[in-house]
Amino acid sequence: MPPQNHQVQAKASPNSPSLPDFIMQHSNQQRCEDPSMSDYGIRMETLFKECNQACGTKSLLPCGSNDGIKIPNQENCQMGDTSQTGKLQDWDPSIMLENLSFLEDKIHQIRGLLHLIANKKGQQLGQPDEIITQEKQLITANLTSIIVQLISTAGSLLPSVKLAASNTSPSVGQHGQIPGITFPSGLGPSSSSIQPQHDIRDKISDQSNQIDLTNMCEMEQNHMEEHELKDEEDGDEGENLPPGSFEILQLEKEEILAPHTHFCTICGKGFKRDANLRMHMRGHGDEYKTPEALAKPNKESESEPKLIKRYSCPYPGCKRNKDHKKFQPLKTILCVKNHYKRTHCDKSYICSRCHTKKFSVMADLKTHEKHCGKDKWLCSCGTTFSRKDKLFGHIALFQGHTPAIPLDESKAPVGQADMEITENNNNNNNNKGGSINLSFGSNASSCENGIQNMMNVKGITDDPISYLSSLNFETCNFGEFNDFPRPPFEDTTKGSFPFLMSESFNYSPKCGGESCPNNLL
């Protein structure tokens, strides 16, 4: 199946910061513009996820020597795109103006790219041919996509849409000749791939995805939302292919949920990946060891234009089901699988760390587990961060936000204190209610009783032994000693000495408030 081949490519790319990377990311943003770019779209699909994760962990996507060009380009692009969001599709001077500025940006981008190519040519001498051609392809593909955007946007400037479409098609054809790109040159206005209206809308939706994505990167608070977003992407909501321009396939539920999709025709063993199957086949005889047999099976199909395949979810009533009136097809088999599992299956994978988050796709669980249980840096506004400096940046930015201290990690002494408080509170309440005949009214001595009760209660609750031993000590052996606290220099003598006794004395009957002064010297 096609995604497999591309997956490998996509995986390799983050590790090798080079030109293709940049272009991949770049075309990433624009991949939905043109169905003829679907070949890329698929590749991007997988890459997109990778990006997703990479962003989540805040390791910025690698960029080569060209970031000087890349960053402004992307920003420009985004700015241009966002300016279009939410605008009406009707002809409107303000949209025109925005389109114009968009065009400017795009032209700027193309210029950057061309510079890039020019620079690259000088450096490519030492590199293996494969990489060079790959890079070339990517650059030209990107170039094409930008030009297509340019054309379509330019077309939208014309008052009549039809006219625009017919006007643009020749130039598209011209650019379609660029080698290595599967750009259908013969697309007429009816294919609508470059139809400006659609195009704009596509960009809008694409952009909204982008925005969500950046949000997601910044605050990975709810993974559930993330999945929903992924779903959206999987489904390519903004694609809007006209009915009939693609072939709809619907896999059955069993087929979708089958653990293996590639089966050995000889022994029946199943595999998840075709490549593994091919490796397995080698064991069945020498005829499977030839380079032809081991090669990727669908290489040759690249050149001939295929009918685009789109997928439908077998679940009746689902928006992704072909019978739904607002049917939105799924792009790849992988999308179908993930969509089906996420939306129509039980979430059987439970995070082993927090035991609360559930997932139906293993990859989602793994993504979650990467972050779960790590130090969560929590702000009082409820936002969490995986890194302390991000939290502090957030706090510095917003007025009144403070770091929240999670409640679960409570220290032992605190717990102790807690217990004491509840004890005391009970005690106080009782006193107030008069259910314990210790104190009435609010004079000082009652307070003293209160505080002494508190101490005693504490003694009992904390450590009976200490309390008892203390009592023994005070009453038995040294009952007579003058425990009267001498008024220390800062303290004043009170009129009646209601607090003469120390804590335990409250319990020894012979030492009332009056008897104590006798003990004084």
Place this chain on the structure above:
Amino acid sequence: MFSESVLRLLTEDLLVRVLEKLGSDADRKSWRLVCKEFLRIESLTRRKVRILRIEFLLGLLQTYCNIETLDLSVCPRIDDGAVSVMLSHGSLNWTKGLRRLVLCRATGLGYRGLGQLIRACPLLEAVDVSHCWVFGDREAAALSYATRLKELKMDKCLGVTDVGLASIAVGCSNLKSLSLKWCFEISNLGIDLLCKKCLDLEILDISYLKLTSESLKSIASLSKLEMLVMVGCSFVDDVGLRFLEKGCPHLKAIDVSRCDFVSSSALTSLVSGRSSLLQIDARYCFLELSFPLVECLKNLQNLTVIRIDAVQVSDLALQIIGTSCKSLLEIGLSKCIGVTNMGIMQLVSGCESCPHLICLMLESCDMVTEKSFYDLGSRCLLLEELDLTECSGINDRALKYLSRCSGLLTLKLGLCTNISDVGLAYIGCNFPKLAEIDLYRCVCIGDDGLAALASGCKELIKLNVSYCNRITDRGMEYISYLGELSELEMRGLVNITGMGISKVAVNCRRLADLDLKHCEKIGDPGCWAIAFYAHNLRQINLSYCAVSDVVLYLLMGKLKRLQEVKLVNVSEATVRGLELGLRASCGRIKKVKLQTSLSLLLSSEILDMLHLRGCKIRWD
């Protein structure tokens, strides 16, 4: 009857005015005892209360309802329970006006109690929670409820991290003074946030934090900062000082002591542009006082404090300092190499130099002899503090020369072995205000010297006579005449018996800190007396003393203010006795020092209990 009518003439207003003139605590106490009216006036006008015992807490708070300062630092048993009782009994008038709360060493307090207390006092402007080593981010968050807070001291709150600091920075954005000394968990991030949120900071202490120059970059943005103390920031280097150089336009005091990577040239360029600088601290920082730095000191006319311990200085440098920095109040030259009589003379005797000198630190300046004290004694008459520890050139004659400095408050003569009773007699005659004297290992002094000291220096609060072996019980009797004495260190006085120490325990009512290490003859009778009479004792060291189980138990149980005990190798006491003693004092004791071998012998239950009550055990 006559006196009564006279008193009746005095209106409340007049009484208040009279009371305002009374300075000392003792006078105020006498005032309180005159009559109920006087007591009432005193309680209405009193602004500060320092609670010694929790038993008095509620009553005192009711009496003194107009207080602005509540000091609970010497009341060891403040905990969450006590706070909730405090806030739920009687009227809470006292909280209305409270501006300053001192909770130093209140390790029993948790975040709940602290939060309650802070929230109950709406006007709180200053809080001191230093040495509450158990405090962490929760407590810091509780502190952040005090939105009007201007001054916060949280030295050695070991658990406070950047998160806690951030809550304080956000909650108390009006902070003017903050001390984070020894809050080891705080990093650049926290300081950076602090500097973004608390723009009014004037005083900041970041001593011993693991900060880099990056933090100084943030600190440099504080436009109102006047004082920066960064002792022992060993990751800060010249780059950091360069940031400071560009920022902090109002900087008046800088302390870079023990910053190993700060160079003399960086400090020079920081200092050179700022003629308004009042204080420079660069102790244990450089090897020698470089000439450029001395040159730029010339411009600092307003400099009041300079401390440059442990650098090599020359006579010329001292002369320049003496002649150009005319407002100097304090000079710290402890352990400086190259301080000579000549240098001191030029420091103090250049034309009208250092007329206001109040404090002079000359620890371990061997080459200083009585000659320089002749000048010192005749010119620096305002001298209040003099540190001559280990100046072996000091003798009785030097003390005689100092006799005109009658305002002397602190005198440190530790290891000055040439001082004899005669010297002490000069001290006794000439320094009536002396509050602190250190005679550590002044082996020539004896009982007669103490007699002279005790008869002359009635105000003495702190006395150290450790290892002055000639002192006997008679000397102790003289010491017991010192009614104000609160700290007495008398290690290794082998001639003292229980008799001597009982006299001190009975008569020195304010004794709070007593060190009896190696006083082997004191034994049970002495400790018994301490247990019964030294009620204000806050800290005691009984290491290497002969105390039996019963007396130890008594001592620990009866001394209700005791916070810190050192009990290393207490002979005659068994493990069980120690355990009982610890149990008896559990809840108020905050720090215990025991020998390491006991860590296995004591039951884990008692150790856990001590820990839970905020008590720290130090194993020796």
